[in-house]
Amino acid sequence: MSLAELTAPWQRFNYGFLDESAKREIRRKTLKAIAVPGYQVPYASREVPMARGWGTGGLQVTLTLLKPSSVVKVIDQGADDSVNAVSIRKFLRRVGGVAETLDTTAATLIQSRHRIPEEKLRADQVLVLQVPDPEPLRAVEPDISEARHMHADADYGLLWLKLYEQIVRSGRIMEGASYPSLVNGRHVISPSPIPRWDVPKLHQADNLTILSAGREKRIYAVPPHTDVAPLAFDDIAYRVEDHAGIACERSGVKGYFLNELPKGGGASVYEMSDTHFATKHIQKREGEAVSFGATYYRKGSLAR
Amino acid sequence: MAYAATRGGEEAIEQAERLYREDLAPLTAERVAEVRRTMPYLVDRVMGEASLYEPDLAALALVQTGGDLYEAVLLLRAYRTTQPRLWIAEAVRHADILTVRRISAAFKDIPGGQILGPTLDYSHRLLKVGVLDGEPDTVAPVTPSETPAPATQPALADWQREKGLIEDARAEAVPLEEIPDVTRDGLLFPAPRAHRLQTLARGDTGGMLALGYANMRGYGPTHPTVNDLRLGEAEVRLRHPRGTVFSAGRVRVSEAEMVSKASEGGKLQLGFCATFGWNEVKTIAGATLDLSMHFENDYPAASEEFVLYHTEPTEASGFCIHFKMPHYVTFQSSLDALRDANAKREAHPATAPETPETPDAPAPAPELEEMPS
Amino acid sequence: MDALVTPTADDIRTSEAFEALMWALTRPGTREPLAAPGMLPLATNLVDRETTFHATDATLAAALAATGARPAPIGAAEYVFVPLADDGDVTRAASASVGDPLYPDTAATIFAPASFGAGTALRLTGPGIRGEARLAVAGIHPSFWAARAKAARYPLGWDLYLVGEGEVVGLPRSTCVEVI
Numbered sequence: 001m002s003l004a005e006l007t008a009p010w011q012r013f014n015y016g017f018l019d020e021s022a023k024r025e026i027r028r029k030t031l032k033a034i035a036v037p038g039y040q041v042p043y044a045s046r047e048v049p050m051a052r053g054w055g056t057g058g059l060q061v062t063l064t065l066l067k068p069s070s071v072v073k074v075i076d077q078g079a080d081d082s083v084n085a086v087s088i089r090k091f092l093r094r095v096g097g098v099a100e101t102l103d104t105t106a107a108t109l110i111q112s113r114h115r116i117p118e119e120k121l122r123a124d125q126v127l128v129l130q131v132p133d134p135e136p137l138r139a140v141e142p143d144i145s146e147a148r149h150m151h152a153d154a155d156y157g158l159l160w161l162k163l164y165e166q167i168v169r170s171g172r173i174m175e176g177a178s179y180p181s182l183v184n185g186r187h188v189i190s191p192s193p194i195p196r197w198d199v200p201k202l203h204q205a206d207n208l209t210i211l212s213a214g215r216e217k218r219i220y221a222v223p224p225h226t227d228v229a230p231l232a233f234d235d236i237a238y239r240v241e242d243h244a245g246i247a248c249e250r251s252g253v254k255g256y257f258l259n260e261l262p263k264g265g266g267a268s269v270y271e272m273s274d275t276h277f278a279t280k281h282i283q284k285r286e287g288e289a290v291s292f293g294a295t296y297y298r299k300g301s302l303a304r
Numbered sequence: 305m306a307y308a309a310t311r312g313g314e315e316a317i318e319q320a321e322r323l324y325r326e327d328l329a330p331l332t333a334e335r336v337a338e339v340r341r342t343m344p345y346l347v348d349r350v351m352g353e354a355s356l357y358e359p360d361l362a363a364l365a366l367v368q369t370g371g372d373l374y375e376a377v378l379l380l381r382a383y384r385t386t387q388p389r390l391w392i393a394e395a396v397r398h399a400d401i402l403t404v405r406r407i408s409a410a411f412k413d414i415p416g417g418q419i420l421g422p423t424l425d426y427s428h429r430l431l432k433v434g435v436l437d438g439e440p441d442t443v444a445p446v447t448p449s450e451t452p453a454p455a456t457q458p459a460l461a462d463w464q465r466e467k468g469l470i471e472d473a474r475a476e477a478v479p480l481e482e483i484p485d486v487t488r489d490g491l492l493f494p495a496p497r498a499h500r501l502q503t504l505a506r507g508d509t510g511g512m513l514a515l516g517y518a519n520m521r522g523y524g525p526t527h528p529t530v531n532d533l534r535l536g537e538a539e540v541r542l543r544h545p546r547g548t549v550f551s552a553g554r555v556r557v558s559e560a561e562m563v564s565k566a567s568e569g570g571k572l573q574l575g576f577c578a579t580f581g582w583n584e585v586k587t588i589a590g591a592t593l594d595l596s597m598h599f600e601n602d603y604p605a606a607s608e609e610f611v612l613y614h615t616e617p618t619e620a621s622g623f624c625i626h627f628k629m630p631h632y633v634t635f636q637s638s639l640d641a642l643r644d645a646n647a648k649r650e651a652h653p654a655t656a657p658e659t660p661e662t663p664d665a666p667a668p669a670p671e672l673e674e675m676p677s
Numbered sequence: 678m679d680a681l682v683t684p685t686a687d688d689i690r691t692s693e694a695f696e697a698l699m700w701a702l703t704r705p706g707t708r709e710p711l712a713a714p715g716m717l718p719l720a721t722n723l724v725d726r727e728t729t730f731h732a733t734d735a736t737l738a739a740a741l742a743a744t745g746a747r748p749a750p751i752g753a754a755e756y757v758f759v760p761l762a763d764d765g766d767v768t769r770a771a772s773a774s775v776g777d778p779l780y781p782d783t784a785a786t787i788f789a790p791a792s793f794g795a796g797t798a799l800r801l802t803g804p805g806i807r808g809e810a811r812l813a814v815a816g817i818h819p820s821f822w823a824a825r826a827k828a829a830r831y832p833l834g835w836d837l838y839l840v841g842e843g844e845v846v847g848l849p850r851s852t853c854v855e856v857i
Contacts, residue, residue, distance in 0.1 A: 013386040015684040020691070021725055022385060025488070027695050028723050032782040034702045035836040035849035037804045041782045042490025047381035052622025054629065067692045068684060077633045084629055086313035095682050114633040123704075132626070145493045145609060152778040170645040176638030184804050184851060186832060195637035208703045215619045217490050223703050223851075226804035241640040259632055260639070273633060481726065481747070488727050492780075 016063040017095040022046045026064040026219070030210060033221035038183025039151070040134050040218040048214075055088055055113055057214030058130035062111045065126060066096040073100070073107035078115040078257070078273035085113070102276040105293040114177065116198040118256050118274045119293030121207035123224060129192040131213040134220060136180040136190040156180075156188050156231070163231060173236065181230045183222060188231065197240045197257040201296045202228040244300025248272040251281035255300035328370045339363040348556060348581025349373070353617045354380035355487065355506035356387075357555045357580045374621035381618055389488070392480040394541040394549060398459035401536040401557065406457050409530040410563055416457035421535060460532045461561060461574060470563075471571045493609045500597070500608065504590040505579045508617035515615060516589025518605040525599040525606055528592045531563035531574060535582045555580060560587035562595045573598055694722045701838065701847030706801040706810035708793055708844045716758060716788055716840055723786070724756050731773075732758040754785060760816075761789040767821045775829035784835060784850065791816040791839035793846065803852040811857075812846065814839060822856050 014020065022044075029043040048056050048063070055076075062072070074089040076082035080102045088111060092098055101107050104117040113130040121127055137147040140158040150156070159180050166174040178193035181202070191199050192211055202209060202222050209222040222228060232238040247254045249261075249269040256277070258270040272278035284290045297303060329335065340347055340363035350362040354377050362380060369375035405421025408414045435441050464470045486495075486502040495503070504512065518524065535558050539551040559578035575595025577587045593615075596606035604610040614620060684692070693712040698719060701709040711718070717740055724730050726745030731754035732738040741758075742748060751757055752772040760766050776784030796815030799822070802808075817839065828834060834850030848854065 011682070013682065015682045015688045017386065017682075019386055019388055020687075021388065021488070021727070023691070024723060024725050025727065027698075028728070029782070031698060031702055031723075031786070031836065032784075034699065034805075035851060036781050036832045037851060039781055039832055042492055042780075044486075044488050044490055046385040046487070047378065047618055048385060049379075049382040051378060051625060052619045053624075053626030054622060056622070064695075067689070077630050081313045082630060083313045083317050087317055090314060090317075097683060113629075114631075132623070143609060148779050171648045172641065172645050174638075174641045174645065176641055177634035193634045193637075195633055197637075208699075215623055223805040225807045239644075241637055242644060243640075257633075258636070260636055273636075481745075 013095070015096070016066045017048065017091075018046060018060065018063050022060070023064045026060055029219045030061065030064070030221070033210065033219045034208070034223050036187070037223055037226050038187030038189045038220055040189075040220045043217055043219055045214050045217040049091070050087070052215040053132060054084060055111070055130040055214070057212035057216075057219070058111045058113070058128045059088060059091070060214060061128045061210050061212045061219065062092065062109060063095070065109055065128070066092065066098060068097050069108075070096065070098040071101050071106055071108045072096075072098045073102065073104060073110045073117075074112070075110070075115060075117070075274075076113040077259070078117075079275045081275070103280070104274075104276070105291065112192075114193055114195075115257070115273060116194055116201045116209075116296075118272075118277045118295050118297065120201075120296055121205065122293075123206045125207045127207055127209045129194070129209060129211045131190070131192050131211045131218070132215070133178075133193075134190055134211065134213040134216050134218040136178075136188045138190075151187060154186060156182075159188060159231060163233070167233075167236060172239070173232070179230050179238075181228050183228050184226050185229075187220075189220060189222075191228075195241055195257060196230070196238070197243065197297075199228065199230050199238075200240070200302055202226075204228075243270075244297075246270050248278055248281075251278040251285070253278065253281045255297055256295075324370075331364075331368055336360065336363045336367050339366050345582060346371075346373075349509055349583055349586075350376050350380060352579040352581045352583055352586065353377045353506055353508060354384060355502075355580065356380050356384040374617060377617050378622070384487075389485075391542050392483070393552075394480070394543060396538045396541075396557070398461075398532070398534075398559075399456055401457075401534060401538050401559075402455050402554070403453075403457045403534050403536040405533075405535040407530060407533045408460055410460070414460050414532075415463055417453065419453050419457070457534070464531075464563075464572070469572050470574060491612060495608060495612065500594065500612065501576065501578070503612045503616070504577045504594060506617075507586070507590060507612075507615040508620060509583060509586040509589075511615035511617065511620060512589040512593060513585055515605045515611055516592040519592050519596045519603070523605050524592075524596040524603050525601040526564045526566065526573075526575075526592070526596050528562035528575065528595055529565060530560065530588065532559075532561040533584065533588065534559050535584070556582055558582050558584060558587045560584070560591040562588065562591040564595055564599075568599075690718065691722055694718045697845055698722065698838065698847065701845045702836065702849050703805050703847075705803065705805050705848050705852040706799075706812045706846060708841070708846055711840075711843050711845055714843045716790070719788065719838065719840065719845065720756065720758060728756060729754045730756040730758065733760065734758065755783070757785045757787045759787065759789060761787075761791075761818055761821045762816055763818050764820055767818050767824050770821070771824045771828060773835055775833040775835060778833065781832040784829075784833060786836045786838070788838045788840055789817060790841070791846070792841045793839075793844070797822070798857045800855040800857050801848070801852050802855075803849075805849070806852070814846075819856060822854050825854065 025044055029041045033041045048059055050056055072092050074085045076085040089100055104119040109126050111128045135147055137150055140162055141147045163173050177195045178190045179196050179199050180188050181191050181199055183189050204225055206224050208224055212219045230238040243258045244255055246258055249271050251272060257273045259273050260268050260270055262268055280290045340359050347359050347362045350366060351357050365376040365379040406419045432441055465472050484496050484498045486499040491499055537554040538557045540553055540555055541549050542552050543549050557578060562575040564573040575591040577590025577594055579586055593611050597608045697709045697711050716737055720741055724741050724744055724746045729747045729749035730741050731749055731751045732741055737758055757773050759770050761770055773785040773787055792815045794813055796813050797819050799812045801810040831850060836850055837848040839846040
């Protein structure tokens with residue numbers, strides 16, 4: 001055996017930045033995550049040229065999936081042009097030579113922080129969600145070793161109790177984003193922190209969703225056609241954000257998740273959070289030829 | 305330019321980086337060499353926390369980031385990610401370390417002797433302000449000792465083992481390739497000993513000091529004593545596939561062994577920490593943490609999970625600064641629940657949820673759930 | 678740094694092999710085409726010096742050992758490459774790890790040669806499958822399916838790849854398999 005056999009010719013870094021051993025590890029762990037939907041698979045999580053907490057988990061998965069024919073969309077809070085989304089997209093271009101798109105329907109690979117696009121993802125698309133805290137039990141059990149036992153026993157009683165206490169105190173469930181949800185009837189996940197609006201999009205989806213927490217070093221997945229049920233009581237239904245009836249200031253379109261922009265005098269205006277979807281509506285209004293994908297919601301209600 | 309959701313974000317981040325770099329002196333090989341030569345302890349600290357021993361690259365990382373330590377460590381760690389792991393060096397024993405400084409606080413004198421070596425411990429910390437006025441800084445040369453200290457020193461722990469003072473639990477001979485590597489596996493709890501020591505070795509000096517100090521002050525199960533503290537150089541010995549062991553070079557290392565005063569089953573307990581570079585604060589704090597984590601206890605600062613998770617420089621600093629990123633989606637989601645609960649309360653005060661202890665009191669205000677980021 | 682990095686032939690090969698494995702597991706029962714036929718390109722996609730393996734085929738075992746991966750008895754190996762053609766094969770494979778309740782991911786991934794389109798008819802349901810899927814498999818002894826069901830309760834269990842001529846089928850432990 002010689003050093004030459006062990007190494008590749010020198011280059012500044014690998015295609016996709018990560019070296020082969022890092023990619024193999026993420027491949028191994030991603031496959032385990034797909035095999036046990038919702039189970040958090042520990043992985044080494046290499047450092048990448050971005051600070052931890054800035055999408056390094058999602059980035060490692062995206063880098064592993066990257067190929068020159070990939071068409072990549074990166075969003076942060078629904079926006080393609082949020083500075084961190086721009087930075088990640090720029091990095092993917094540098095190390096992957098991939099094509100970029102803002103259009104959800106044109107992407108093969110979507111890396112997102114905190115949102116699932118409004119246009120329905122297809123079976124040939126992969127959604128990679130950045131996750132700050134993968135542990136749905138964190139709020140009730142900060143010790144991860146204890147939490148692991150609870151997952152092993154499917155013991156989610158404390159989570160139910162937490163929701164029940166919210167109802168007693170506040171008259172409703174007060175969970176915001178990252179609503180705890182039962183995957184494949186077995187593992188409760190913290191769905192990234194996507195808003196409640198987006199959680200039903202994971203249920204029996206056509207696409208594969210991979211969730212990756214770089215700092216906390218966990219990968220988990222929701223394969224296509226998998227049950228995802230937000231924890232709710234028989235008599236107190238799961239409720240998405242009350243955005244169905246409000247129109248987007250930019251596009252005039254109603255029925256999608258919104259950003260609220262405070263204005264002087266106590267007023268607010270609302271804009272669609274999926275910014276490129278709003279842009280497409282504006283383009284259409286201005287007479288441009290635009291094609292829309294199917295949407296998860298129609299007129300503000302889930303279309304199933 | 306708005307903060308988010310603006311066109312031209314790429315131009316904005318490009319200009320922001322240029323602005324940062326304009327405040328720094330130009331990045332040149334000469335400046336890197338100067339930092340390496342004049343700030344070896346800083347270079348050591350960065351190499352230790354990055355767990356990559358390459359003084360030139362560490363100095364480059366420092367100059368490139370204008371001395372922002374967490375940024376420098378991140379740069380070096382990200383570089384480390386791109387490097388293949390080709391070989392595993394042979395284990396280094398205490399007695400193999402070319403020791404320049406070696407202290408034990410547990411005994412007045414020890415086999416091999418106390419060696420003060422290079423230290424500021426007993427210097428007066430007076431700022432040499434005269435240098436700023438052009439006064440030359442004259443340092444008298446070291447007078448060589450008549451009998452030079454031996455290059456290597458025995459382990460004090462060996463003597464303590466022979467006397468039955470500490471458990472005779474020598475490390476089992478694990479094949480090198482079976483030693484778990486925390487940069488290649490997930491860190492799980494209870495952590496294998498190798499993972500714990502590796503995590504401490506690349507831990508944040510400041511974070512380890514804070515938690516180690518908490519233990520020293522009493523938020524921990526032990527009151528430690530320095531058993532054996534060393535600065536030195538270690539040969540990086542590799543086994544050639546043909547079987548020959550050869551040195552690929554030397555690295556500066558520090559290691560500390562802390563000993564408990566309380567006995568457990570009639571034996572004293574040792575805690576250990578070693579790192580690349582010379583960094584006494586880190587190894588003393590680290591060995592204290594290792595020692596404290598050994599004992600059953602309820603102190604967060606002595607819990608393995610708490611300590612190892614919260615002294616990770618790259619993770620802790622990255623997460624801390626990530627709070628600058630927009631969080632308006634998660635915020636909106638929580639706000640929606642809060643407004644709805646408030647509206648319900650105002651619309652139906654009579655049917656608002658009751659608190660059994662004070663049925664006449666108004667319904668409590670809804671509590672906004674903590675938002676994950 | 679701004680220069681584009683282009684993938685090497687190796688990068689493209691490994692990426693194609695991984696996609697086949699990923700889609701096979703994502704859509705259980707679907708026959709995913711392989712760009713490079715055989716067990717080895719799939720195996721080297723996952724196996725390296727950080728992993729353990731068990732392979733009955735001596736050529737494959739030697740090739741995997743050359744990656745630095747450590748050979749292990751079948752019960753301790755993370756990646757298991759065995760035939761499941763007869764009763765004896767099935768009995769041996771049944772000792773493969775089903776994982777730990779705390780760490781279900783430590784279960785073995787089993788690769789076995791098979792062919793599709795004829796043989797035992799299977800009905801598949803579970804994550805990744807819309808409604809149900811059907812698969813006819815030859816080369817896998819019918820007793821294997823009962824052994825698989827008996828080996829562990831979900832989330833423990835084996836993740837299985839059936840490798841045919843130029844195609845691969847994935848059956849994660851989450852898939853419910855019925856012989857029809």
